[in-house]
Amino acid sequence: MELAKRIEDLEPQAAVDNSAKSTRKWHEKVLSYAHLVRRWTSYFWKINKAYLYSYEDLEQTIWYILMVGLQEFDGRGDEEQFLNWYIRNKIVSVIMYGKKPPKCTHLPFTPIRFDYVSPDDLAEVNGLFYSDLDGE
Structure with missing residues (x-):
């Protein structure tokens, strides 16, 4: 009876230890690909910096895409x-085509700089985009 009680007392601690180990392993795995993040951030910053908020926002987006890619990897191939491949294609989609980062649904973030349009200017903007409706 005493042994069973001690085992029950140790189980929550073992679960915490396993969780800490798996978290540490995940961090190590993610950080082992820092060279990919640096390379793609530098590459896309050089050719797109006029469209981006900052180097740090681009880097954050690429770190996020890397982590999603690690979760999506199914074990086939290298x-x-x-x-x-995944980082390149996803960041091209974000920068060139204005897509959201993968699995980013309700609170999207993006490194892309958007021009602010005041609510006062909406009629003018609508007139620019829908000027063909005025003739009807």
């Missing part, structure tokens, strides 16, 4: 090659 993980680094997959992540290289």
